[in-house]
Amino acid sequence: MKVTFVNPPQTSSKYKFMGVVAPPLGMAYMAAVLEENGVDVNIIDASAMEMSWDTLKKELKLSNPDIIAITALTPTISQALKSAKLGRRTCPQAMVVMGGYHPSFNFQEILQKDYVDVVIRGEGEYTMLELVKTLESGGDLSRVKGIAWGDTVTPSRPLISDLDELPLPARHLLPLENYTFLNLKSSMTTMITSRGCPMQCSFCASAALHGSKLRLRSPESIVDEMEYLVNELGIETIAFMDDTFTLIPHRVKEICQLIKERNLDVFWGCTARVDTLNEEIIRTMRQAGCITIFMGVESADQQLLDGMNKKTTINRIRKAFEISRKEKMRTIASVVLGMPGDTYSSIKNTINFVQELKPSYAIFSLATPYPGTRFYHQAFEENLIKVKDWSKFTLLSPIMETVECSLDDLKKMQKKAFFSFYLRPSYIIHQVRMDGPVLLKTIAAVIRQVI
Structure with a gap:
């Protein structure tokens, strides 16, 4: 399967307060775990690249992923949902997944949107990997810990105890010159x-x-x-x-x-x-x-x-x-x-x-x-x-x-x-x-x- 991570476009300068533009490290960690397990991955950091919605649409169409995974904080949830809706229209065959701080605690609210299929709750590295592998094998999503979809909420995934086991973040997929x-x-x-x-x-x-x-x-x-x-x-x-x-x-x-x-x-x-x-x-x-x-x-x-x-x-x-x-x-x-x-x-x-x-x-x-x-x-x-x-x-x-x-x-x-x-x-x-x-x-x- 091919997975495209999206950090949504941000139209307000409030998200670059005091000259800080930081890479989406959580996405880079998840991408690294997927790459390590043979999954085709790319990251679109539309925020850092000051990408327009039209450009994001073109990038998604070019990527043509099986899964579109979008990150969201509380103040950026509207942009994340707009990205999800855009992803659904642009790549109708793709599963739209959302994670991050806000979706983890407000997954019921997110899943009311018919263009978001799955929410990842909590730390996402191994949840995302298990989700991809389950979809590849046609397995049962209810066995994937740490997700929610429809009316189903699976048990929470235990926190990663040994952080040294994680690969380095996939920074080669990020526009490093923009941070x-x-x-x-x-x-x-x-x-x-x-x-x-x-x-x-x-x-x-x-x-x-x-x-x-x-x-x-x-x-x-x-x-x-x-x-x-x-x-x-x-x-x-x-x-x-x-x-x-x-x-x-x-x-x-x-x-x-x-x-x-x-x-x-x-x-x-x-x-x-x-x-x-x-x-x-x-x-x-x-x-x-x-x-x-x-x-x-x-x-x-x-x-x-x-x-x-x-x-x-x-x-x-x-x-x-x-x-x-x-x-x-x-x-x-x-x-x-x-x-x-x-x-x-x-x-x-x-x-x-x-x-x-x-x-x-x-x-x-x-x-x-x-x-x-x-x-x-x-x-x-x-x-x-x-x-x-x-x-x-x-x-x-x-x-x-x-x-x-x-x-x-x-x-x-x-x-x-x-x-x-x-x-x-x-x-x-x-x-x-x-x-x-x-x-x-x-x-x-x-x-x-x-x-």
Whole structure:
């Protein structure tokens, strides 16, 4: 059988926020598993290639697959469904399959469309392989774990316990030249070194999909992949997309030591919890090529942090950014405005607090309850969700009101947060010295996207 994966076209710049265009790593992993088992596969990353719907139609017709597999996040579900409908019309003989975060938790909604045949729930690598092999042999779909079709929902597939057994993502099927990070003019890609997160922040969709048990790749397999990316694909920048790359400090040190032993000339960035960082670990990471750390700040209100189950403190957040500045590490502060309990005063304090932290960049998201998370169940049960249009679930559009703040109030405060952070003369002068033209592009992108 022939399988074509589709990352749908995106007509809004909101999906390329702050100069980031990332490869669809989940699709690349599934494609690699299929290729390893003799299946004919291709990937159409219509989003990264800024592909029109007419062009996607031509590409599908040219590919003429037996299965069209489409990925979807919550804010991109309308584009995914449009792609599915287009696929049905263009290749009527093909089975249309959909997977990803949103379909995994909202499969009943997706299957109401007569142009979607099957939904893959949860991790898709081996589910997709078993689905293909079952269709090839004319077998019984009800035996395939982790799928839903019609009124049938099969038992969930166990999570992949040994991540080292997965082949490297099929990046040769992706338009590598189209991916960027913070507008950096370098070839970049993403990597995953773990799945699952034991921290269980209430709003985290990734933990909802991949579970609370932390599953780790070995340091050797991670650096083997980095070496391949640098030496074979000419990659210059890698973004580690783990929920928390620094969760186990001694493992981070081992990875950094292997990077230095192999003399890998590569820049990289990662996610971190503030309570996992100290001078030694940041210095070790910087010496191994780390240039950016993404940290969840969320709020300056300790009660709100506790309500999100962040398990950290304001003082620990402040200390992590102080250490990072001392070690000359670029930082990105991630903030959420409008969580239940947020007030005018607490939001203003959070905006001021972020400026005091002096991160290199800041992202001020609006509270968005994604399906599958504890936050979504809370918001749904308490009737807090005021916007039902999934395309608005971008973190840049207000979805919920708080006791004090209306949807319009929250949007205005988000704009104020971005503008007051990025348009400070002292910030611009300092960051231009550090990042030069990259900063100017980022500021322009931010202003365009939050207006």
